[in-house]
Amino acid sequence: MNNPFTWRIALFAGLAERLGTRMLTIEFEESSLSVGEIKQRLMERYPEESELLSVSFMARNQAFAADDAAVSSEDELALLPPVSGGSDAEASGAEARRPRYAVASEPLRAEAVQELVAHPDHGAILLFVGTTREWTGGSRTVLLEYEAYVPMAIGALERIGEEIAERWPGTLCAIHHRIGTVGVGEASVVIAVSSPHRAAAYEASRYAIERLKQTVPIWKKEVYEDGSEWKGHQLGPWNPLAPAPASPQGGAGS
Structure with missing residues (x-):
């Protein structure tokens, strides 16, 4: 045998x-x-x-x-289980020292993420900061705890950036996500998008957060005054192998 x-x-x-x-x-x-x-x-x-x-x-x-x-x-x-919600080889200056896609245990700095997408030919920079809210469905949140499969999560964030670059040519994206304990009012995720045109920046920013919730292996535990609960992505059945949504009409427009 x-x-x-x-x-x-x-x-x-x-x-x-x-x-x-x-x-x-x-x-x-x-x-x-x-x-x-x-x-x-x-x-x-x-x-x-x-x-x-x-x-x-x-x-x-x-x-x-x-x-x-x-x-x-x-x-x-x-x-x-269902999720909650890299550096550029040619980068120079601040981008060479700090990756555009990162999962970190230290507090996030929105301004530092914004700097990673600054470009002299871009007329729009959009910054999304996801924070811990105090009240959810009538329960008072004390803090959030985030966990990630870190190497895979960073790769998934990089792929979101690649998808954005394909859908909105010329658009730059940076995503930093926090893991560990995140208190009320603190940032759990910062997404910065810059583009020559504001419409593309808005569309790409929304796309980034929705794809993050769908495909990136990061989990969130909500710790309440009277207990705790792991939260999924809350976007219907989780299927990270599902194809990305079709490009919106006029996605690269002004």
């Missing part, structure tokens, strides 16, 4: 809490399985968490993998 293969699957946010571990170590007879097969076996092993496991996505070597994709016990694997 062959020895079983050891599989290691990293867990995050509410999924890690419910299963009581950050790294799931499990043995299977096979060295290769589909994502769907792994999820099904985990749902059988943890039936009380089957609903959350069914809507979670597998990441293989820091890229999302569909349920029919084959993965190996040798891969870097992570199981990601």
Whole structure:
């Protein structure tokens, strides 16, 4: 009889809490399985968490993998529950010292992110700052706790920037997201967009925050006076493999 293969699957946010571990170590007879097969076996092993496991996505070597994709016990694997919500090689000056896409534990500085998209030919800079609000649905929020699969999150932010550059040529984007504890009134995310035309800046900024909530593996726990709750992205069923929305008409206009 062959020895079983050891599989290691990293867990995050509410999924890690419910299963009581950050790294799931499990043995299977096979060295290769589909994502769907792994999820099904985990749902059988943890039936009380089957609903959350069914809507979670597998990441293989820091890229999302569909349920029919084959993965190996040798891969870097992570199981990601629904989410809440890089540097430029040719950059110089401030951009060379500070990446345009970052996940950081220290407080965010909106002005510093804005500087990363400043351009002499751009007539519009739009700055979005997402902050912790005190009241949500009648409950008083004490603080937020953010967690991220950091290397994959940075890659996902960079791809958002690439999508924006393709949809609104000439537009620059920078996104910095906070992890750890974020108090009331503090910034959790700063998105800066600059463009030759203001319409493109508005459209690209909205696109950035919506794609961030859809595709970036960052989770938010709301800590209330009387308890806490992990929040998903609240945009319907989470599917980070879904194609980006179609470009708006006149997206590059003035």
